[in-house]
Amino acid sequence: MLLLVDCNNFFASCEKVFDPKLEGKPLVVLSNNDGVVVARSKEAKALGIPMGAPAFECELLFKKYQVIVRSSNFSLYSDMSKRVMQTLASLGYEIEVYSVDEAFLLIEETNSSWLLEEARKIRRRVYQWTGISTSIGIAKTKTLCKAANYFAKREKSAKGVMLIDEATRKQALELLPIGEVWGIGAKTQACLQKKNVHTAWDFISLSDHYLKKELSVIGFRIALELRGISCVQLEEVREKKKSISTAKSFASPLFLLDDIQEVLARYTAEVAEELRSEKSKTSFLSVWFEAKENLDRKNDFRSFTLSEPTADTGELISRAKSLFSAMFKEGLKYKKVGVMLSGLVPEDSFQQDLFFQGKKKSGTVMQLVDSLNFEFGSQTIRFAAEGTKEKGKRGRENTSCRFTTRWDEILTVEI
Amino acid sequence: MQIFEMAHNQTVRNSLDLNDLLVKHPAATFFVRVAGNSSEEVGIFSGDILVVDRALKPTARKVVLAICDGEFVLRKCMSCEKGLSFVSIASQNKKEKSKLSSLEIQVFGVVTYVIKSLSE
Helix, strand or coil, X not given: CEEEEEECCHHHHHHHHHCHHHCCCCEEEECHXXXXXXXXXXXXXXXXXXXXXXXXXXXXXXXXXXXXXXXXXXXXXXXXXXXXXXXXXXXXXXXXXXXXXXXXXECCCCCHHHHHHHHHHHHHHHHHXXXXXXXXXXXXXXXXXXXXXXXXXXXXXXCCEEECCHHHHHHHHHHCEHHHCCCCCHHHHHHHHHCCCCEHHHHHCCCHHHHHHHHHHHHHHHHHHHCCCCCCCCCCCCCCCCEEEEEEEEEEEECCHHHHHHHHHHHHHHHHHHHHHCCEEEEEEEEEEEEEECCEEEEEEEXXXXXXXXXXXXXXXXXXXXXXXXXXCCCCEEEEEEEEEEEEEECCCCCCCEECCCCCCHHHHHHHHHHHHHHCCHHHHHHHHHHHHHHCCCCCCCECCCCCCCHHHCEEEEC | CHHHHHHHHHHHHCXXXXXXXXXXXXXXXXXXXXXXXXXXXXXXXXXXXXXXXXXXXXXXXXXXXEEECCEXXXXXXXXXXXXXXXXXXXXXXXXCEECCCCCCEEEEEEEEEEECCCCC
């Protein structure tokens, strides 16, 4: 059976581990430059603060309910993620790290009561070793695991663990709203609801012919998985764009840096908006131009790897401008400039797709998960600081310390 | 020549790593700096860095990092009829007995090593 281990309110939980005073209080974590809400504690969720809400819109609400506001601390979160994954790896099962706070485990066992007990042990170990609370969904396929996890989080009686087997599959799918099925996005959900498909059970009751025709092989695979048939390659459940770009010729050639930067900023804002409507973030930004120097054609291309995936327009504009400045040469007749966003990841997770075959030692897992930590090291903080200065917006006001990655920021205890 | 190379490789592979000594459960190990007073009783002084292991269960005579009323504190475990009690490690005149686990105190982890610098 497969187990999906999913951390509860991950960023907020990380903050709580090192600040016990946060226990039981509403807490939100804001994105880069304190733009939007990217994480909420369960108390903040109960207040109705939505994910992705712009921070300035919620200021009154924050004051009224004394919501604690923290700026995102990616160094801390990625290190804590590494610890959670290392803890899971220590159990000896095959593990697939799916995102910063989710992992699949493969356990060669079908006895339900044994699996439930083992899942409880796993929850206890992760909590004891890292202080992070998790929910575990157990089922035959990944899509069913996600469904089981949905219930594990919401059913109080489940106490964080839920198993879906053949006996309970129908009931579970009848209770699962179609929008909550892994791989069914908002657009598909709207389409299906028009056809009177409201639950996962309605969905799998559709004919195979209909599924393949209306929703392509991907939709068909989702149905198969919900029926309990595992589909081996489930990397791209949702059809997402691989990159978003725009490049337009200027109405008339431009010569001045400022003029070109203005146009570049507009193009960047456009692609950033499309990025957000795709519910994605980018980790790789490219800028290029076409120009003429006297009679010769000139062009150049620069790229930048973002230290953390983002969909923030301000940040992207600032970076795009830097890239172009570095390429700009006076005296050239600029005819065209382009921006491309690639390395796209879903906005709610940092995609890591690592599948381990066989009983590899946990050392291998750590090596690969280490790359997460390396990416979100010192670069993250420096970049964000640069961004704040340039924009003059409120930013990173309430960052917790990097308790696990900086010696000068470790916890202090008083005797 | 060959013998020398082999010996050299062996040495490089086996050089001492403090992590092997001090960190038994990397995922569960955290470092904490001590401030304020010192505890001669347990040998923990202001300025020291503690290695705290969450994977270990607290047992009698161990020093633990714990949470009491939302604050991080250090306590020594003592066995008593009801199981474990947690006693302050501060000097005699500041001692206060804390209650048992769960309600009043929550253990963060067991202190396994104290790293002390002898330079100013």
